Amino acid sequence: MAQRTHAVEHLETSTGLDNRKLAMWLFLASEALFFGSLIATYLLYRDQSQEGPFPEDVFNIPFTSVSSFILLMSSTTMALAVGAAHRGRLHQMRTWLLCTALLGISFLAGQAFEFTEFVHKGLTLSTNLFGSSFYLLTGFHGAHVSVGVLILLSLWVMAMRGRIGQHNALNVELAGLYWHFVDIVWILIFTLIYLLEPL
Amino acid sequence: MTLAELRGARRRREEEGEAHAGGLHATTADYIRVAVALFIITSIEVAIYYIEGLRGVLVELFLALSGLKFLLVVLWYMHLRFDSRLFSFMFAFGLCLAIALFIAVLATMKAGLL
Numbered sequence: 049m050a051q052r053t054h055a056v057e058h059l060e061t062s063t064g065l066d067n068r069k070l071a072m073w074l075f076l077a078s079e080a081l082f083f084g085s086l087i088a089t090y091l092l093y094r095d096q097s098q099e100g101p102f103p104e105d106v107f108n109i110p111f112t113s114v115s116s117f118i119l120l121m122s123s124t125t126m127a128l129a130v131g132a133a134h135r136g137r138l139h140q141m142r143t144w145l146l147c148t149a150l151l152g153i154s155f156l157a158g159q160a161f162e163f164t165e166f167v168h169k170g171l172t173l174s175t176n177l178f179g180s181s182f183y184l185l186t187g188f189h190g191a192h193v194s195v196g197v198l199i200l201l202s203l204w205v206m207a208m209r210g211r212i213g214q215h216n217a218l219n220v221e222l223a224g225l226y227w228h229f230v231d232i233v234w235i236l237i238f239t240l241i242y243l244l245e246p247l
Numbered sequence: 248m249t250l251a252e253l254r255g256a257r258r259r260r261e262e263e264g265e266a267h268a269g270g271l272h273a274t275t276a277d278y279i280r281v282a283v284a285l286f287i288i289t290s291i292e293v294a295i296y297y298i299e300g301l302r303g304v305l306v307e308l309f310l311a312l313s314g315l316k317f318l319l320v321v322l323w324y325m326h327l328r329f330d331s332r333l334f335s336f337m338f339a340f341g342l343c344l345a346i347a348l349f350i351a352v353l354a355t356m357k358a359g360l361l
Contacts, residue, residue, distance in 0.1 A: 065331050073334045077341025084345020088352055113293045120289060120316075124282035127324040131275060228325045232317050239313035243296055244306060 072222050076229050083233045090181040097176035103245040106166045115158040116238045122151035123231040130224040136214035142207045149200040159190050192230050199223050281323045
């Protein structure tokens, strides 16, 4: 408890916390509900498709595992960028921000490849319930990753122009919170949709 | 103690000092340790997926392992372990609402109302 209170920075707000950070956590809570609804929709319509292709016909677990690993590692580089920003190590921060954006782009490229393969195997948005709920869920997640990549690249450009430093490290921290959230959503999607599907 | 060990210890002390000064409690070494843990857990998940003998307990194992990964990212990378409890409460509230929504829709479907 002592360690926890020591870590919290007290500001001149009614909560004693930074309002931007509070707003970001509120936003993430609403996003949890949003993705919770999409995951629930997928799980509720599980095994209700009348015709194929079915998940076991299209899923490629080794490939998706590599994609998952890439996104997990992007969370690590993001955490390192936030740490470097707070410590005023701007060169490191720029490097880690760029690494995170590149890992995010790699994940998106993997998802584009995966979607193309699935379409070639006959699974489209309107093929069956599995296709509709799967593309809706993973497509929205991919859209969130794309927004995250744009935020990261914007931050990187701002940092290169000297507009991001230790004094406004909170900007990097807020982007980090969003990025980690996108990562934990994928942790759930990977387990609930890919790994548990054939069981 | 060798010169390299002394330098390593000094670098760790400096890093911890800077981390505390910046309002953080996690160091670069902590982030790397979490990354290694995430890598190991993901590898275990993929490995046990192919073990036929574990089919009966795979659901429980996958849920436990993904829950562990979820907690590692939320507590360490998102700093909920060190940050205000209000943030933890808000995030947990969103998650609980999502789970409640799932249970409500599941119950409605089972009852044949959808």
